[in-house]
Amino acid sequence: MKILKLLSIFFLSTVLFTSCVINDDPYDDSITLEQLVTSYDLWYVDYNRTTGNVDIPFLSKAFTVSFQNGILLANNNMVGLGSVGNGYGDQIGYYETINGVLEIDHDEDGFIDLEVIQLAGNEIKIRDSYTNATYYLEGYQKNNFDYDFVFYDNIEYFLQEYVAWEKTNTSAQGAINEFDNENFLQFTPEQNTTFRSSQDPFGTDIDYIYWDYVGAYEVFDVEGYDDLKILTLDYDSSGNEEFELSVINDGEVDLYHVASGTTYTFNGRSNIVYKNAKAKGQIPETRKRFKTNRKTKKRNTKV
Numbered sequence: 001m002k003i004l005k006l007l008s009i010f011f012l013s014t015v016l017f018t019s020c021v022i023n024d025d026p027y028d029d030s031i032t033l034e035q036l037v038t039s040y041d042l043w044y045v046d047y048n049r050t051t052g053n054v055d056i057p058f059l060s061k062a063f064t065v066s067f068q069n070g071i072l073l074a075n076n077n078m079v080g081l082g083s084v085g086n087g088y089g090d091q092i093g094y095y096e097t098i099n100g101v102l103e104i105d106h107d108e109d110g111f112i113d114l115e116v117i118q119l120a121g122n123e124i125k126i127r128d129s130y131t132n133a134t135y136y137l138e139g140y141q142k143n144n145f146d147y148d149f150v151f152y153d154n155i156e157y158f159l160q161e162y163v164a165w166e167k168t169n170t171s172a173q174g175a176i177n178e179f180d181n182e183n184f185l186q187f188t189p190e191q192n193t194t195f196r197s198s199q200d201p202f203g204t205d206i207d208y209i210y211w212d213y214v215g216a217y218e219v220f221d222v223e224g225y226d227d228l229k230i231l232t233l234d235y236d237s238s239g240n241e242e243f244e245l246s247v248i249n250d251g252e253v254d255l256y257h258v259a260s261g262t263t264y265t266f267n268g269r270s271n272i273v274y275k276n277a278k279a280k281g282q283i284p285e286t287r288k289r290f291k292t293n294r295k296t297k298k299r300n301t302k303v
Helices: 002-024 033-037 147-153 155-160 274-280
Strands: 042-045 064-068 071-075 090-098 101-106 110-120 123-127 134-140 162-170 184-187 194-198 213-222 225-235 239-249 252-257 262-271
Touching (some): 033 090, 147 155, 147 225
Antiparallel strands (some): 042 064, 101 110, 123 134, 184 194, 225 239, 252 262
C-alpha cells in the first residue's frame, strides 16, 4: 500500500511537472501544419524582419496572406485592406501541406516548397531552404486586426497606391504660403523617395495633369505617436515643406502644414490595383515591398 501510494505521488508529480513544461512552451507542437496555417484569419508579413538575398516573390508583394481550404489569398494593396475579398484579399494561388511542407502553387510565380517554423502562439517564420530567404509572419483574427497600425506602418506604400492625390479642401485657419498653389501630388512606386506636384486646376483629368515639379520626399516616425507621421517635401525654391500626415481613410489624408498652420485634405484619384497593374501598363513591374528604416522626429506643431 505504501509503495502504491508513493508511486501514485510520483506519477502525479510527473504529470503536473510535464503539464507545466507544456504550458510554458510558446506554441503547441502537437498540431499539424494545416491546423497551424489556418489557425488565424490573416498572417501579417513583417517585411522589415526578412532575411536573405533572394525573394519569396508572393510574400514580398503581400501585406497579409491567408490559407483557406487549399486556397492562398493575399492583400497586396493597402487600399481596400479589410474589405477586398471579405478582408482576406485576392486569391493568388493554391497551397497544400504535405509531410510538413507548405507547397505553394502561385498564379504567376509557379511552384515553391517552403518550411514553416512556429516561433510563438501567433508567430511563424517561412523559409525557402534552397535560398535561405526567411519571412516572419504574425497571426491575427479579422476582428482584432489593427488596420490603423498597418496603414501607418506601411505609409509609403499607401501614398504610392493612387496615380494622383488631389487637394480637395484647405482649412480657413493658417497663413498664406507657397504650397497653397499645389493642387496635385504623386508618389512614385518606381522610386521610393520621389514625388511630383502640379498646380493644375481642380478637377483636371489625371491623364492630362502636368507635373510642374519633381523632388524628393521622406517620411518620419513621430516620437510618442503611433497614429501620426511627418512628411517632408523637398522644394528647391523654398526648401523642405514639413507636414503632419494623418490617414483619414483608405482614400483620404490630411496634411497639416507646420510652418503656416494650414490643413490640406487630399483624396486619392485612380487606385492602382497591383495584382492587375502590370497588365494594364500602370507600372513597369509588379511592386514588391522594401525595408523601411525611418528616422524619428519630435512633434513640432503650432496646434
